[in-house]
Amino acid sequence: MKKKFMCLMMAMVMVLSLAACGGSKAEETPAESTGSSSEETAAPSGAAFKLGGTGPLTGGAAIYGNAAKNGAQIAVDEINAEGGAIQFELKYEDDQHDAEKAVNAYNALKDWGMQISLGSVTSKPCEATSAETYADRIFALTPSASATAVTEGKDNMFQMCFMDPNQGSASAQYIADKGLATKVAIIWKNDDVYSKGIHDTFTAKAGELGLEIVSDTTFADGNDTDFSVQLSDAQSNGADLVFLPMYYQPASLILAQAKSMGYAPTWFGVDGMDGILTMEGFDTSLAEGVMLLTPFNADSTDERTQNFVKKYQEQFGEVPNQFAADAYDCVYAYKQALENAGATADMSAEDLCAAMIEQFTSMTFDGLTGDGMTWDASGAVSKSPKGMVIENGAYVGLD
Amino acid sequence: MTFLNFLISGISLGSIYAIIALGYTMVYGIAKMLNFAHGDVIMVGAYICFYAVSRFNLPPLVGVILAMTVCTVLGMVVERLAYKPLRQAPSLAVLITAIGVSYFLQNTALLLWSSNPKVFPNFFTSGSGETAKTGVELFGGQLKISYVTLFTIIICIVIMLALTWFTGKTKMGKAMRACSEDKGAAQLMGINVDATISMTFAIGSGLAAVAGVLLCSAYPTLVPTTGSMPGIKAFTAAVFGGIGSIPGAFLGGLLLGVIEIFAKAYISTQLSDAVVFAVLIIVLLVKPAGLLGKQIREKV
């Protein structure tokens, strides 16, 4: 009996879900919007470019997805409020930092009628969606998926952030040039593409430059709380600089534990470290002297940055990190490219794709995360990472 | 000296696993269900305490008590709404419901408190300002034990002893043991089974709040998924020590922490998880009911 009843139940659920799936296709003018604020500002449909992106909005990596979504939302609201020829309608879908869900999310966006894409926020999902955008000829510009595999072999996939290998070798170069250390320790995240990519190029470059890597230890998702072993390995091998190619959340734990151990090397981070100062409750004295390469600085006196940070804080109650800034830049880069190309919102995704490839490989863009950005045909952006050092709880530019 | 330092790190990590495992084992012993939502109750407790202390500037002790109260109520409400209707259902149905509750708590936390990590304040310091100390130093500073570790171990032992006393000597505790042996027979003896199970969840969830505060004091980043991995590890620890056994959970937790740190230190940081689970498998093969678990003979 129960079997049949269950089957009946499940069949009902399935029919409902199928209906819902089919239904979303029929909606040619979606009234639903991604954020709370977009509804008032969204331009009347038909006149706006449909801009879609996927990112982890729930789950363990939700900080990055939500930051990118919010950053893009602010840019879209600003552009739509200006009321120029280019109007956007933004939709972000949740991919839970998973390749499978990212493809699902991408397909949902396609049903919605996405014309240009913001790719995915994190690397591995973006690798999966970029294969789809490539096959479907939809142009994609990812704010933050930095792995090489994302753009490899795809002519319509571009990045706003710099690629992992660049960061790794730039960091090694910087350390060697400035003579910051001769003995270096690395702690990296063993199950993360981003961390692994930077680690590999860093060690290769460090070998060339004569930096000695005395300690090379890892952590992974399940054991990212205790770093005493990794830190004492670095300490006992006499490392005077510890390189941390990771996001700021584990980095904050490492800094705290090193302090309680009494270990004070030079810390060197990458762009994922940005955001550490704005974590609620974080003791910024722990990050004193941390150096990092980051394209974005929320404390910058630059007017556009200040304006962005202010708006972000008003709307979301938090200080934006580089994911938000990168996504914000993506939207403005699109605006510039679409204007240059004279594109209109009734163009098909395929036509837009061809136009965007042409624009992005030829234009120069000034954004929050860098001035004079250009893209090469591979999709990689050329912007130089800025060296920053944290002093008195704020970034200070290194020369 | 590095060996001792690693041992201390291991005990520090292990004592947190132990305190979470105590909650797991309590609920398992009485309700015979794997409460996968336990890890998320820990996260809720940590958030409550964080907001009480950081936003409303309440003293830490008040924050802890508040967190315990909220978690106790939460535990009882969840039990009443999600688990009680399934008392007659197969145990797997309850397991799935517990997973549903776990998703529910995580996503509610995400909506309420956002995905941005919060840094938990360290309550366990002596002195103030620049000279504040977070731990004791032995052998001229070569060996450091943080106050959090000391407190966690002490609290863990106290809780273990209290639970052992409670289940062994008090009337309620005896009722719990009776329920765990045979619910039907317990009911016939005039024990209110529903109230007993509800009480178990209340105690388990209260303990989870304490565990949450200690977990986040030792490893201070707090996000909505904070509880899930330690939850699974603690579940492993509870099985390791023999699930249902209170001293077993304590021992299992400590050993798991120590093995994890030693595996990282002396084998490989990359394979430490694999080593931990391999040890677990070997132990269970030698002692199929865990270290201190009772080997129940099957009735023929």
Added chain:
Amino acid sequence: MKSLKLNKTTRWNYLTYLLVILAYVILQVLGSTGSISSSLKGMLVPICAYIVMAISLNLTVGVLGELSLGHAGFMSMGAFTGVTAAIALQDAVPAAPLRMAIALAVGAAFAALAGFLIGIPVLRLNGDYLAIVTLAFGEIIKSIFNNLYVGVDSKGLHLSLLSDKTNLAEGGKLIIAGPMGIGGIQKISTFTAGFVLVMITLIVVFHLVNSRAGRAIMAIRDNRIAAESVGVNVTKYKMMAFVTSAALAGAAGSLFAMNYSTIVANKFDFNTSILVLVFVVLGGLGNMLGSIIAAAALTILPEALRQFSDYRMLVYAIVLILVMLVTNNPTLKSFFSRFKPGNRSGKEAV
């Protein structure tokens, strides 16, 4: 009475085949006329993979009666070995369907081997202890694939652990790159291949369950001691069910992996094992049709909930809890059973 019951099972099995074929035909027709959304179209292959996962886990949990929390480990095994085979054979076997079939077979074979090796220690345990050991094996497999490097060059396959020491010759290619998993996979999985795999899985499972061996397996589930006392070789039959289940999961893993351009070990973690377990429990233990419907419905559900945007996963959790509560509600159950007078509940596998 006995023959009547057997007929009922057979009827139920044929109904299952029929419904699966019907679903396939309908979806194919709809697909060719372009009337299904790309969202649903993109989910067809993963749904097939999850259906096979659910059926194979149902064999372990429902038919054999042992709780396994590490089923994603076998999926992982199948995914990585299958894709490796597919990439290595890219030039040797140009026909995609054939390469696909070989990859599925390789995935299934390796997963079966893993199932056998794991089964030796695991099947000595019972209940929750067995569950935790399967969980442990799942995590170990994940950890190994996170640290495994496999490359192929003119001299054949090269393996190394922890760091890339494969030293590939000129023109060689690194297939599994540790934590970066496998990238640049050719997407050769198709809905038809998925459908065929589901049908094969059903045939294998139904034949196993309705055979002498299947009855022995169920006898062990219902009462191990009684089964042993009448001369059933417990280890042998337990192993038979476990290895079959692992092999099917491996094939499902291959199918799944070849539907995406990239795959990482972390995808096949504890949460995936739990997800599949949810399909099985929701569909009913031992009820294959239930597993199929549950797997399909619960894969579509989170996508169908996208309109809730921020509240999506919250709604999913609530739906999950409510479905468990409603399907296990005694009042509702007896209410529904009133419509079927001749069919008393309580005899069900659950």
